[in-house]
Amino acid sequence: xxxxxxxxxxxxxxxxxxxxxxxxxxxxxxxxxxxxxxxxxxxxxxxxxxxxxxxxxxxxxxxxxxxxxxxxxxxxxxxxxxxxxxxxxxxxxxxxxxxxxxxxxxxxxxxxxxxxxxxxxxxxxxxxxxxxxxxxxxxxxxxxxxxxxxxxxxxxxxxxxxxxxxxxxxxxxxxxxxxxxxxxxxxxxxxxxxxxxxxxxxxxxxxxxxxxxxxxxxxxxxxxxxxxxxxxxxxxxxxxxxxxxxxxxxxxxxxx
Numbered sequence: 001x002x003x004x005x006x007x008x009x010x011x012x013x014x015x016x017x018x019x020x021x022x023x024x025x026x027x028x029x030x031x032x033x034x035x036x037x038x039x040x041x042x043x044x045x046x047x048x049x050x051x052x053x054x055x056x057x058x059x060x061x062x063x064x065x066x067x068x069x070x071x072x073x074x075x076x077x078x079x080x081x082x083x084x085x086x087x088x089x090x091x092x093x094x095x096x097x098x099x100x101x102x103x104x105x106x107x108x109x110x111x112x113x114x115x116x117x118x119x120x121x122x123x124x125x126x127x128x129x130x131x132x133x134x135x136x137x138x139x140x141x142x143x144x145x146x147x148x149x150x151x152x153x154x155x156x157x158x159x160x161x162x163x164x165x166x167x168x169x170x171x172x173x174x175x176x177x178x179x180x181x182x183x184x185x186x187x188x189x190x191x192x193x194x195x196x197x198x199x200x201x202x203x204x205x206x207x208x209x210x211x212x213x214x215x216x217x218x219x220x221x222x223x224x225x226x227x228x229x230x231x232x233x234x235x236x237x238x239x240x241x242x243x244x245x246x247x248x249x250x251x252x253x254x255x256x
Contacts, residue, residue, distance in 0.1 A: 058098050058157035062086050062164035065094070070173055079173045083183035086165030092192040093199060095157040097244060099150065100203035104236035108211035111142055112232035115215025116225040124216070134216070143208040150204035151197045158196060191256050199247060203240050210235040 069085040115138060118124050124134050162184060169175040175183075211232045218228035 057102060058090070058095060058160040059164035059167075061094060061098055062090055062161035063168050065089055066165045066168035067172075070168070074173075079169075080175060080179070080183055082169055082173060083165065083175070083180050084187035086169075087162055087184040087188050088192060090161030090165070091158045091188055091196050093196065093244065093248070095161050096150075096154045096196050096199035096203060097240065098161075099153045099157045099200060100207060100240045101237060103146065103150065103153070103203070104207050104210075104233050104240065107146060108207040108232045108236040109229045111208065111211030112215040112218070112228045113225060115212055116218030116228040119216065119218045120220045120222070120225060139208075139212045139216075142212060143205065146208040147201055147204040150200040154196055154200035158193075195247075195251060195256065199244065202243050202247070206239040206243060207236045210239060 066082050066086050070079050070082050073079045073081055073085075115124070118138070124138070127134055127137060166177075166180055166184075169180045170177055214228040214232040214235065218224050
């Protein structure tokens with residue numbers, strides 16, 4: 001990565017940070033973020049994220065986790081603790097990570113493709129000419145929409161993940177339904193739920209930033225749009241993995 005690329009990314013983050021601060025201070029009350037169609041369109045992109053495919057991804061992840069844990073726990077006659085393993089893992093980390101990866105491949109790529117196409121058609125240059133900030137009109141609405149929707153998607157993935165573990169425990173491990181539910185509720189803490197929500201919010205910020213950044217950096221050709229989309233997905237997934245590690249270490253240091 002060249003020096004100019006680093007400076008460009010720093011400038012992008014600095015401008016975005018200033019825009020967010022300005023919004024918090026109330027100076028964007030009459031901006032397109034609140035009165036334009038970009039905000040509602042960005043929210044509308046998330047309505048299809050509760051599709052059956054997303055449910056299957058979270059459920060299959062919990063099923064695999066339950067089977068792997070059961071193989072080891074059955075050696076000690078402790079297969080009941082599969083409920084603890086699946087519940088804590090899904091609510092604390094795995095639910096948010098699964099949603100983050102899905103959003104990176106779907107929404108992050110869509111952001112990069114949309115902004116990249118606008119860059120190629122010189123629409124972003126036209127916005128600048130009309131005095132409309134691309135950060136306010138294009139980047140910020142998408143980031144806020146994804147940040148608002150990620151916790152809801154995370155909760156949905158958590159429920160589907162716990163349900164997948166329940167199916168494995170009841171059908172394959174001969175654990176009673178009420179016994180599994182009681183074991184899960186006893187293992188979970190409210191702090192685990194909030195840690196998962198924090199993961200989801202941070203992942204929403206990272207995915208939206210990566211998608212919009214690669215879209216704005218896109219070239220003027222059709223192949224450049226494809227490269228920007230690929231780069232957005234890779235950047236988002238790497239950022240999610242790194243952020244997960246950092247949050248896990250911080251939580252361990254804080255004892256939560």
